[in-house]
Each structure stands twice: as structure tokens, then as C-alpha cells.
Amino acid sequence: MSEATSNLKLSFLGAGSMNGAILRGILASGHDPKLVTATVRSENRVDELRELGIAVLVNSQDEEANRSAAADADVVFLGVKPVGITALCEEIAPALKPGTVVVSVAAAITLASMQDKLPAGQPVIRSMPNTPLMVGAGVVGISPASTVSHAQVQSVTDLLSGSGDVHVIDEEQQNALSAISGSGPAYAFYLAEAMAKAGIALGLDAELSTSIARATVAGAGKMLSNPDADPAALRKAVTSPNGTTERAIAAFDEGGIRAVIEAGARAASERAAQLSRELG
Numbered sequence: 341m342s343e344a345t346s347n348l349k350l351s352f353l354g355a356g357s358m359n360g361a362i363l364r365g366i367l368a369s370g371h372d373p374k375l376v377t378a379t380v381r382s383e384n385r386v387d388e389l390r391e392l393g394i395a396v397l398v399n400s401q402d403e404e405a406n407r408s409a410a411a412d413a414d415v416v417f418l419g420v421k422p423v424g425i426t427a428l429c430e431e432i433a434p435a436l437k438p439g440t441v442v443v444s445v446a447a448a449i450t451l452a453s454m455q456d457k458l459p460a461g462q463p464v465i466r467s468m469p470n471t472p473l474m475v476g477a478g479v480v481g482i483s484p485a486s487t488v489s490h491a492q493v494q495s496v497t498d499l500l501s502g503s504g505d506v507h508v509i510d511e512e513q514q515n516a517l518s519a520i521s522g523s524g525p526a527y528a529f530y531l532a533e534a535m536a537k538a539g540i541a542l543g544l545d546a547e548l549s550t551s552i553a554r555a556t557v558a559g560a561g562k563m564l565s566n567p568d569a570d571p572a573a574l575r576k577a578v579t580s581p582n583g584t585t586e587r588a589i590a591a592f593d594e595g596g597i598r599a600v601i602e603a604g605a606r607a608a609s610e611r612a613a614q615l616s617r618e619l620g
């Protein structure tokens with residue numbers, strides 16, 4: 341992280357799963373917690389967040405919480421559900437400094453719908469992160485509006501690249517990226533769940549089966565984390581000709597799993613497009 345980036349004041353409005361993962365990733369990459377503020381709706385998660393050394397403002401106790409946090413920040417991450425994003429833009433608009441970069445992490449909500457509620461010229465970025473950012477192994481796609489300077493794109497990229505891969509993409513690609521990397525951690529966890537269940541069906545006890553499924557998916561993920569890793573080559577290295585894995589893969593192919601995964605990703609992307617029509 342450059343010195344300029346490490347001095348940025350950051351606010352996270354709505355510190356749930358996703359914004360919580362981003363802020364943990366940024367703190368783990370060395371950002372000073374004293375420069376970080378989060379807002380929460382109720383007191384539930386306050387202690388856990390304050391233990392990180394950050395300032396936490398509670399909306400139910402202070403109706404200015406989001407505006408105060410936004411007023412003080414160089415970069416503001418909007419981490420509420422898609423349905424709440426434009427209202428949050430409207431809420432913080434009067435408090436924002438002209439140079440503050442507003443970054444939405446919400447699926448489906450367009451730059452245009454946020455710009456409609458924010459002051460003219462406000463730098464705004466639509467992003468699609470994923471939760472592995474919290475362990476330094478995330479993926480984020482960012483689409484800056486034309487109001488965002490090259491230096492501001494660099495700062496946000498620098499800020500996030502300590503916790504994962506950052507890709508600057510056209511806004512039109514956001515729904516597709518969301519269907520692969522935004523939702524993708526859930527697909528990997530689903531695979532681990534299904535493997536654990538299969539082990540139980542084969543007679544392993546539940547604890548052992550869950551443990552080996554979890555460790556196997558995590559180990560495979562670690563091998564894939566090498567940027568040169570080729571998933572097909574790694575799969576072939578496990579698959580002995582006429583051996584056991586080959587039979588499993590043949591059964592997967594017969595069951596049409598690749599087509600099912602493609603259909604799932606398409607359904608996720610289409611849902612994002614539908615949400616954009618309804619909300620964004």
C-alpha cells in the first residue's frame with residue numbers, strides 16, 4: 341500500500357458480511373484502524389467491530405451516524421442490501437466532501453441510479469467484491485464512473501489489492517463477474533457441503549466426513565491460488581487413467597454438472613439484471 345493510500349480515512353456504512361470482510365481485509369493488510377469508521381444499524385455487532393480498534397457509530401442511537409461517517413471520509417463503502425443503496429446515497433449526499441469517493445459493493449445497483457441521488461460530479465464506483473477478501477484471497481471488480489479520476493481509481497485499487505485481485509471492468513460486465521466471483525465462494529462451500537454428505541452416505545462418520553471435505557476443498561483452493569495454476573491440469577494430475585477419480589468425473593459428466601454450473605451462473609447474472617430493472 342502506498343503512503344498516500346495508507347493515510348486515507350475510510351468509512352463503511354453498514355458493516356455486515358461483505359463490508360465487514362472488506363474492512364477486515366484492509367486492516368489485515370496494514371491500514372491504521374484509527375482511520376476507519378463503521379456504521380451499524382443496531383448494537384448487535386458493535387463489540388466485535390470495536391475490538392478491531394475502529395470507530396463504530398450506531399444508527400439506532402444516532403440518526404446522523406451515516407452522515408457523520410461519510411463527512412469525515414476520503415473513501416466511503418456502501419455495504420447495505422441493494423434495496424437500501426439509493427436511499428443511503430440520498431441520506432449522505434448533503435454531508436459528502438466533493439472529493440470523497442463513494443464505493444458501492446451492492447449487486448445490481450447501477451452507477452446512474454447512485455449518481456441520480458449524489459451531488460453532481462461526486463466520484464462513484466460500482467464494485468463487486470467477495471468475502472474471501474477477509475483472508476487476503478478475494479476478488480473485486482470495480483467500475484468507476486467518469487467522475488472518478490485516474491488517481492482515485494489507483495487509490496481504491498491500491499487499498500483493495502492488499503486483500504485480493506482487483507479488476508477494473510466495464511459496468512456492463514458487473515453482473516457476469518458477480519455470477520462467478522461475487523457468488524462463487526458460495527459455490528465452493530456448496531461443493532464442500534455436498535462432498536461431506538457424500539462421505540456420510542459412504543459410511544464415514546459426520547465429523548470425519550465434514551473435516552476431510554473442508555480440508556480438501558481448502559487445500560485445492562490453496563493450490564489454485566498460484567496465478568499460473570491451470571484448473572484442468574491440476575484436475576488431470578489427480579485423475580489416474582482407468583483409476584478411481586476417472587470414474588467420479590465420468591459420473592459428473594454424465595450428470596451434466598458443467599451445464600448445471602453454467603445454468604446456475606446464468607441464473608445469478610439474470611437475477612442481477614432483474615434487480616437492476618427493479619431497483620437500479
Ligand SMILES: NC(=O)C1=CN([C@@H]2O[C@H](COP(=O)(O)OP(=O)(O)OC[C@H]3O[C@@H](n4cnc5c(N)ncnc54)[C@H](O)[C@@H]3O)[C@@H](O)[C@H]2O)C=CC1
Binds near residue numbers: 358359421422471523
Ligand atoms: N455477502 C456477500 O458475499 C456479498 C454481498 N455483496 C453485497 O453486499 C451488500 C450487503 O450484503 P451482506 O453484507 O451480505 O448483507 P448483511 O445483511 O450481512 O449486511 C448489511 C448490513 O447493513 C446494515 N444496515 C442496513 N441498513 C443500514 C443503514 N441504513 N445504515 C447502516 N447500516 C445499515 C445491516 O444491519 C447489516 O448489518 C449487498 O448489497 C450485496 O449485494 C456483494 C458481494 C458479495
Ligand SMILES: O=C(O)[C@@H]1CCC=N1
Binds near residue numbers: 447518522523
Ligand atoms: O447473493 C447476493 O445477492 C450477493 C451478491 C453476490 C454475492 N452475494
